[in-house]
Amino acid sequence: MPHRNAPLTETGRLRLARCVVEEGWPLCRAAERFQVSATTAQRWAGRYRELGERGMSDHSCKPHRSPCRSPARTERRIIKVRVLRRWGPARIAYLLGLNPATVHRVLTRYGLARLARLDRATGRVIRRYEHAAPGDLVHIDIKKLGNIPDGGGHKALGRQAGRKNRAKAGMSFLHNAVDDHSRLAYSEILTDEKKETALAFWKRAHAYFTSCGITVQRVLTDNGACYRSNLWRNSPAAQGISHKRTRPYRPQTNGKVERFNRTLLDEWAYAKTYRTETERREAFPDWLHTYNHHRGHTALKGQPPASRVPNLTGQYT
Numbered sequence: 032m033p034h035r036n037a038p039l040t041e042t043g044r045l046r047l048a049r050c051v052v053e054e055g056w057p058l059c060r061a062a063e064r065f066q067v068s069a070t071t072a073q074r075w076a077g078r079y080r081e082l083g084e085r086g087m088s089d090h091s092c093k094p095h096r097s098p099c100r101s102p103a104r105t106e107r108r109i110i111k112v113r114v115l116r117r118w119g120p121a122r123i124a125y126l127l128g129l130n131p132a133t134v135h136r137v138l139t140r141y142g143l144a145r146l147a148r149l150d151r152a153t154g155r156v157i158r159r160y161e162h163a164a165p166g167d168l169v170h171i172d173i174k175k176l177g178n179i180p181d182g183g184g185h186k187a188l189g190r191q192a193g194r195k196n197r198a199k200a201g202m203s204f205l206h207n208a209v210d211d212h213s214r215l216a217y218s219e220i221l222t223d224e225k226k227e228t229a230l231a232f233w234k235r236a237h238a239y240f241t242s243c244g245i246t247v248q249r250v251l252t253d254n255g256a257c258y259r260s261n262l263w264r265n266s267p268a269a270q271g272i273s274h275k276r277t278r279p280y281r282p283q284t285n286g287k288v289e290r291f292n293r294t295l296l297d298e299w300a301y302a303k304t305y306r307t308e309t310e311r312r313e314a315f316p317d318w319l320h321t322y323n324h325h326r327g328h329t330a331l332k333g334q335p336p337a338s339r340v341p342n343l344t345g346q347y348t
Contacts, residue, residue, distance in 0.1 A: 038066050038067050039067060041088055044075045047061055047075055048075045048078070048087070049079070051076040052076055058072045075087065101129075101133060101137060105137075106137050106141075109123055109127065109138065110137070110143070112127070113143055121134075162211045164212055165210050165212045165213045165245040165340055166247045166248055167211060167212060167249065168210075168211040168249045168250070168251055169209065169210055169211065169247050170208070170209045170211060170252075170285050171236075171258075172207050172252070172285055172288040172292065173204055173206050173229070173257075174205040175203075175204055175224075176205055176220075176296075177202055177203075178203055179305050179308040179311055181307055204222065204223055205218060205219070206218065206219050206224075207291055207292065207295070208233070208236040208240075208250075208288070209287050209288045209291045210240065210340075212339060213245075213336045214287065214328050214330065214339075215245070215323055215336040215337070216322060217235075217236040217239045217240065218295070220315065225257060226257040226262050228257070229255075229263055230257075230262055233263070233266065233267070234266070237272075243340050244340065244341040245340065247272055248272065248273065249272065249274070249275060250267055250272055250273070251275045251277065251285055252275075252276055252277070252285070253276065253282065253285055254276050254277065258274075258276065298318065298322075299311075299314065299318040322335075323337055324337045
C-alpha cells in the first residue's frame with residue numbers, strides 16, 4: 032500500500048505508464064504532469080511494459096538474494112536449542128559461538144515467541160483467557176508472609192540484626208480471592224491456613240462479592256489441604272457454586288490470583304521500610320482500596336477493577 036503522502040496511487044501509476052508507453056509522452060513531461068521525478072516515471076513505465084496493469088502494485092522489499100544470511104544448518108541448530116532448552120538469544124549465541132543479534136534475527140524470522148510468553152514447563156505459548164462476566168470464576172489462594180519483628184526487619188536493621196529478630200516474628204497468611212473478569216480482589220490477613228479459617232474467609236469473600244452485585248458461579252483453588260477437605264468442598268456446593276482445583280504443580284492455572292500475590296508483595300508488603308508488623312497491617316486496607324478503585328490494571332486497558340463491577344459502591348439495591 033502507498034503511504035498517505037504518496038503522489039501516485041495504483042490508478043495514478045497506471046495513467047502515468049500509459050501516457051509514456053501508449054501515448055509516447057517524454058519521461059520529463061509525464062513526470063512533471065504527475066508531480067514525480069523522472070526516475071519514478073521511468074520505473075512505472077518499465078513495469079507496465081513488462082507486467083501490464085498487475086505491475087502497478089507494490090512489490091515486496093525482500094531482496095532476491097541474501098548472501099550474508101546464516102546457513103540453514105546454523106538456523107536449525109539455533110531453533111533446536113531454543114525448543115529443547117528454552118534459552119534466550121544470548122545463551123544460545125554463547126553455546127554456538129554466534130552473535131546474539133544473529134540469533135535474535137533467526138528466532139524472529141521463524142516467529143518463535145519471547146521466553147516471557149512461553150510456559151516454561153511445556154515450552155508452548157501461554158494461552159491467556161478471561162471469563163465473560165464478573166462472578167463466572169473466582170480465583171482463591173493463600174500467600175504466606177513473614178511478620179516484621181518489633182523494631183524492624185533486615186530492611187531497617189541490616190541482614191545480620193534482622194536475621195536475629197526474624198525467628199521470633201512468626202508468619203501471617205494472606206487469604207486472597209480475585210474475580211477473573213474484573214480482577215476485583217478481596218483479601219484478609221489471618222493467622223493460619225486451616226480448613227475452618229479458609230472456609231470462614233470464603234464466606235466473608237462471597238458476601239463481599241454479592242454486595243458488589245457479583246453472582247459467583249465457580250471458584251478455583253490449588254490443591255492445598257484446606258481446599259481438599261470435605262468441610263470446604265461442601266460449602267460452595269451448598270451455595271450452588273462449582274469448585275474446581277488446579278492440576279498438581281501447575282500454579283499457572285490459578286495465574287490471576289498468583290499475579291495479585293506478586294503485586295501485593297511489590298506494592299504493599301515490601302514497598303517501604305516498616306518498623307513493626309502492626310504498621311504494615313494498618314497500611315493494608317488503604318492499599319487494597321487503591322488496588323480495587325484507583326490503580327490502573329494493564330489487563331483492563333489501564334482501568335481499575337471497579338470499572339468492571341456493576342455495583343461496587345453499593346448505589347444500586
